[in-house]
Structure formats: C-alpha cells, structure tokens
Amino acid sequence: MCAAMTAVTSVPEHAFPSPPEPRLTPAEIIARAEAIAPTLIGRQAETERRTFYAQDTHEEFARAGFYRILVPRRYGGYEFGTDTFLRVAMALARGCPSTGWMYLFGAAHALAVATLFDERAQAELFSSGDFICPATVAPSGTAERTADGWVINGVWSYASGSPYATHFIGHTLVPQADGQPPAPLLFIAPRDQWKRLDDWGQQLGLKGSGSHSVAIDNGRVPDHFTRGFHMSQVTVTEGTPGRALHGNPEYGxxxxxxxxxxxxxxxxxxxxxxxxxxxxxxxxxxxxxxxxxxxxxxxxxxxxxxxxxxxxxxxxxxxxxxxxxxxxxxxxxxxxxxxxxxxxxxxxxxxxxxxxxxxxxxxxxxxxxxxxxxxxxxxxxxxxxxxxxxxxxxxxxxxxxxxxxxxxxxxxxxx
The missing domain is CATH 1.20.140.10 (Butyryl-CoA Dehydrogenase, subunit A, domain 3)
Incomplete structure (x- = not known):
C-alpha cells in the first residue's frame, strides 16, 4: 500500500549512514502517526495559544522518524517517499489541523532540496539527519553578491514550520543590468542566519501552525545553497541533480x-x-x-x-x-x-x-x-x-x- 521510494544508487550500501531505525518500514511510520494523532486533539487549545506545537510533541515526531521521511538514505534519512509522507501529514492533521500544517510545511521541502541541489549542497544541508525547512514563495528582501555567495536581508512572511526549523527557503529578486527585469533567486539559509518573529496567532484559523515571519539581517548564504529560479517555475523534463545523484525517480x-x-x-x-x-x-x-x-x-x-x-x-x-x-x-x-x-x-x-x-x-x-x-x-x-x-x-x-x-x-x- 505504501511502498518506499525505489532507491537505486551508485553509492555502495555500506557508504550510507544508517538512520536511527534501519528496519523501520513505511507502514510502521504511518501507524505511529495514526497513534499519535488522537493525543493531539486535547492539546489543540494550548497549541493555538503557543502558536506552534509543543517541544515534547516535536521530540516525539523526531523519535518517530517523521523529519527523515523524505531525506535521502545517502544522508541518514528513510527515503520512504511522497505517499508515506502525505499519509503521515494527513493523520496528524486529523488530530490537530495546526499541528499537521506546521509539520507538513516544515518537513516537506526535504524533497525539493534532494531534487534541485547538487551533492555538495545536499551533504551539508542534510548533515544532521532531521531536516525541517519552511519555505515561502513570495519574493522579498534583497541579495547582494559577494565573492563566494550572497548577503541576504529582509523579512519573509508565513514561514510555516519555523519554530523548530533547521533551515529556511526563501526567494528574492536580484536586479539585472541593461534594463533587464530582476531575476529570481532561491536561497537556503541555515538556522543561525535568521530569526523567527513573534507575529503569528491573530488569524481566524491555523493559529497553532507556526507560520511566523522569518527575518534575516546580513545573513550569509553560500553560492551552492542558491539556485537561479523560482521553485514554482522549475522545469524537470531534462532531469534533476537529485535523480542523478540518488538514482530515485521521486527526486526528479x-x-x-x-x-x-x-x-x-x-x-x-x-x-x-x-x-x-x-x-x-x-x-x-x-x-x-x-x-x-x-x-x-x-x-x-x-x-x-x-x-x-x-x-x-x-x-x-x-x-x-x-x-x-x-x-x-x-x-x-x-x-x-x-x-x-x-x-x-x-x-x-x-x-x-x-x-x-x-x-x-x-x-x-x-x-x-x-x-x-x-x-x-x-x-x-x-x-x-x-x-x-x-x-x-x-x-x-x-x-x-x-x-x-x-x-x-x-x-x-x-x-
């Protein structure tokens, strides 16, 4: 019912760092989400007041392996695939919509990173195993070129999943010469390069979804953590770095x-x-x-x-x-x-x-x-x-x- 991604890779099996539970299956991780979901129901009010799910909930998700579902095996993830991931998110949202929302939009972008970035970037971004990376699609802020990357400044709203995030994906527009329109720049900022603003919780609903703004003040992002496009406009018909690197079609x-x-x-x-x-x-x-x-x-x-x-x-x-x-x-x-x-x-x-x-x-x-x-x-x-x-x-x-x-x-x- 929930087969894992087909992982065919040129890297020998012994070269993979083992995930915390090497024998864990997609069915088992979905069952964990279904078992946790009822415990979230009674905590919805506190989640809304806090504006994000609790530290102990986050730790339970980490122990359950939820933040590694889409992380490639090469980097200690489970590489269970999109079907498993969305079934887990669906189960959590059934118990608490805010919690499901915050979890999904924090953990989902491991797929985009594993698809769109090269081996050097992925090795650094996935180095801790767990990967939580909210993303916003509306361009904001500024990016100034340096010798080896970019200096980023600005505020990006609606970064769902930011309270426990390890990284942040944002977009900005870079001015071009000769009257050309500004070019989009997608960047990934590590956690030490940004701060979360306390500006969420006054909306009608999803008050506990952790959809705070992210502020970056002279944040430094290396060149290999950027791509010169907008995530919504990516064309994958000629292949992707992730498909070639992992031998897994879902990373394409x-x-x-x-x-x-x-x-x-x-x-x-x-x-x-x-x-x-x-x-x-x-x-x-x-x-x-x-x-x-x-x-x-x-x-x-x-x-x-x-x-x-x-x-x-x-x-x-x-x-x-x-x-x-x-x-x-x-x-x-x-x-x-x-x-x-x-x-x-x-x-x-x-x-x-x-x-x-x-x-x-x-x-x-x-x-x-x-x-x-x-x-x-x-x-x-x-x-x-x-x-x-x-x-x-x-x-x-x-x-x-x-x-x-x-x-x-x-x-x-x-x-």
Missing part, C-alpha cells in the same frame, strides 16, 4: 505539483477530524424535536452523515490516486513531467479541497448544533482552520484560477 518529480497536492492532504485530514467529532455527536446527542432519539437513529442526521462521508471518502481516494499518478510520472522519466501534467495533477488537489470543504461547511458544521460549534469545539476549530486554508495563496490564487489557465495554455500550446 515536479516540485510545483507536489506542493499543491500537499494542500489536498491537509484538507482530507482536517475533514476526517470533523467527521470524527460529528460521529461523537451522533452517538451522544439527541434530536431537538419529537421523536426524541439519538441522532444516530434520526433519518436526517443519517443523511447528513452519509453525504459528508461520501464526499470525504471520494476526496481521499482522489488524493491518493493523484499521489500515485505523481509517482508514476516520476517513474516514466524526466520527459513525462511536462507543465501540462504538473497543472493537471494540481487540479486534482483543488477538487479534493472543494469536496472536503463542501462536507464540512455544507453538511457537518451547520447540523452539529450551535452548542457544538462554540469557540474551541472541535468542529468549530476545523471550520476556522479550513476557512483559513482557503486564504492560502496556493489555493486562493494558484489552484482556483492560475491552474485552470496554465493547464489550458499548456494543453493547447498557447504562450
């Missing part, structure tokens, strides 16, 4: 489509959490009007529950199939990962989010009862968190509008 997949599938995984996890809470109400609350029976015995509540379950189950099936299509495209070879394929996969994630929202906003939230959607109640919190997901640029801008246009242009070869 499209970063854009994977980033957008992540939103679908979080939406499914959140919606399943709301359905769990609704099930509890079905079994413990009675109807308002005669005949007074448990909600689970009432035809109208049965209808609502069935409608929501069908939508969420369909969304999960579409997401898992989309992930499999992403992996299959990787396996076909670099030339298969066209822009058309990237945008088509992105539209699957959009429909996943829409289905999950229809289930929560249209079926579960309005029929849970006002006494069950008070501030801090589980369904109320999921409603807030999913509402905030809709304001994320990846959904509100990219998936809702840009994906349609770009897919059509790619399909019909329109510039």
């Amino acid at each position: 997949g499209g970063p854009l489509s994977f980033m957008l599938l992540e939103l679908g995984a979080l939406a499914v996890g959140m919606a399943k959490g709301a359905l769990d809470a609704y099930e509890d109400l079905m079994l413990t609350r009675t109807t308002i009007y005669p005949p007074i029976v448990l909600r689970v015995e009432d035809p109208d509540f049965q209808l609502r529950y069935g409608e929501a379950t069908g939508m969420i189950s369909t969304a999960e099936a579409a997401l898992l199939n989309g992930i499999q299509q992403w992996r299959d495209t990787c396996a076909e070879g670099p030339e298969a990962f066209t822009r058309e394929q990237e945008w088509r996969l992105a539209t699957i994630s959009r429909e996943v989010v829409r289905l999950c929202w229809r289930a929560v906003e249209g079926e579960l939230f309005p029929t849970a009862g006002s006494s069950s959607v008070r501030h801090g109640d589980r369904i109320e919190r999921v409603w807030r968190d999913m509402s905030t997901l809709h304001s994320h640029a990846g959904y509100a801008v990219v998936l809702k509008s840009m994906a349609n246009r770009e897919l059509t242009k790619a399909r019909f070869n329109i510039e």
Whole structure:
C-alpha cells in the first residue's frame, strides 16, 4: 500500500549512514502517526495559544522518524517517499489541523532540496539527519553578491514550520543590468542566519501552525545553497541533480505539483477530524424535536452523515490516486513531467479541497448544533482552520484560477 521510494544508487550500501531505525518500514511510520494523532486533539487549545506545537510533541515526531521521511538514505534519512509522507501529514492533521500544517510545511521541502541541489549542497544541508525547512514563495528582501555567495536581508512572511526549523527557503529578486527585469533567486539559509518573529496567532484559523515571519539581517548564504529560479517555475523534463545523484525517480518529480497536492492532504485530514467529532455527536446527542432519539437513529442526521462521508471518502481516494499518478510520472522519466501534467495533477488537489470543504461547511458544521460549534469545539476549530486554508495563496490564487489557465495554455500550446 505504501511502498518506499525505489532507491537505486551508485553509492555502495555500506557508504550510507544508517538512520536511527534501519528496519523501520513505511507502514510502521504511518501507524505511529495514526497513534499519535488522537493525543493531539486535547492539546489543540494550548497549541493555538503557543502558536506552534509543543517541544515534547516535536521530540516525539523526531523519535518517530517523521523529519527523515523524505531525506535521502545517502544522508541518514528513510527515503520512504511522497505517499508515506502525505499519509503521515494527513493523520496528524486529523488530530490537530495546526499541528499537521506546521509539520507538513516544515518537513516537506526535504524533497525539493534532494531534487534541485547538487551533492555538495545536499551533504551539508542534510548533515544532521532531521531536516525541517519552511519555505515561502513570495519574493522579498534583497541579495547582494559577494565573492563566494550572497548577503541576504529582509523579512519573509508565513514561514510555516519555523519554530523548530533547521533551515529556511526563501526567494528574492536580484536586479539585472541593461534594463533587464530582476531575476529570481532561491536561497537556503541555515538556522543561525535568521530569526523567527513573534507575529503569528491573530488569524481566524491555523493559529497553532507556526507560520511566523522569518527575518534575516546580513545573513550569509553560500553560492551552492542558491539556485537561479523560482521553485514554482522549475522545469524537470531534462532531469534533476537529485535523480542523478540518488538514482530515485521521486527526486526528479515536479516540485510545483507536489506542493499543491500537499494542500489536498491537509484538507482530507482536517475533514476526517470533523467527521470524527460529528460521529461523537451522533452517538451522544439527541434530536431537538419529537421523536426524541439519538441522532444516530434520526433519518436526517443519517443523511447528513452519509453525504459528508461520501464526499470525504471520494476526496481521499482522489488524493491518493493523484499521489500515485505523481509517482508514476516520476517513474516514466524526466520527459513525462511536462507543465501540462504538473497543472493537471494540481487540479486534482483543488477538487479534493472543494469536496472536503463542501462536507464540512455544507453538511457537518451547520447540523452539529450551535452548542457544538462554540469557540474551541472541535468542529468549530476545523471550520476556522479550513476557512483559513482557503486564504492560502496556493489555493486562493494558484489552484482556483492560475491552474485552470496554465493547464489550458499548456494543453493547447498557447504562450
């Protein structure tokens, strides 16, 4: 069900540093996430107040191996692959949406680093094994050239996953000569080159997602920790450094489509959490009007529950199939990962989010009862968190509008 990445490498097996649990399997690490998720439910209020999940939760995630799922075996990671990673994130989001969000956007970018950077950079970036690296896509700040790299200055907002991060990925624009438009620069700043600002927690939802701003004051970033492009515009059809280095096709997949599938995984996890809470109400609350029976015995509540379950189950099936299509495209070879394929996969994630929202906003939230959607109640919190997901640029801008246009242009070869 959850096979690990296929790792075929030219490096002898004995050259790999061993991960903490060499015999750990994808199924076992997913089971760990599913076991941890229920313990997160009762801690959601404290997570929101703190604005990120607790130190002991972070340590539990580290012991469970969650921060090494996408890190290559060559550097002491598990290299379990995208399917395993998104199933773990989905399970955590089911228990606590903020925790799932913070975990996913902190740990996911190991895949991009292992795909886009050369061996020298990867050896340094992955040297500690655990890798937590939030990323922002909006260019900000400045970059000044030095003899061996760049001096970076600025503030980058919405760095989800920053509280326990080991690195940060940002983008800036570098002025060009002769009236040319500024060129994008992607950079990775180690933790000692930036500070996290205390500016998160006042939004409607996802208050505990650790989406603080990152500030860099004369931070120094070596040349090999940079790439001259924007992550969302990378073309992988001619191969990637990671595919060649690791012999693993998943380190040659499209970063854009994977980033957008992540939103679908979080939406499914959140919606399943709301359905769990609704099930509890079905079994413990009675109807308002005669005949007074448990909600689970009432035809109208049965209808609502069935409608929501069908939508969420369909969304999960579409997401898992989309992930499999992403992996299959990787396996076909670099030339298969066209822009058309990237945008088509992105539209699957959009429909996943829409289905999950229809289930929560249209079926579960309005029929849970006002006494069950008070501030801090589980369904109320999921409603807030999913509402905030809709304001994320990846959904509100990219998936809702840009994906349609770009897919059509790619399909019909329109510039």
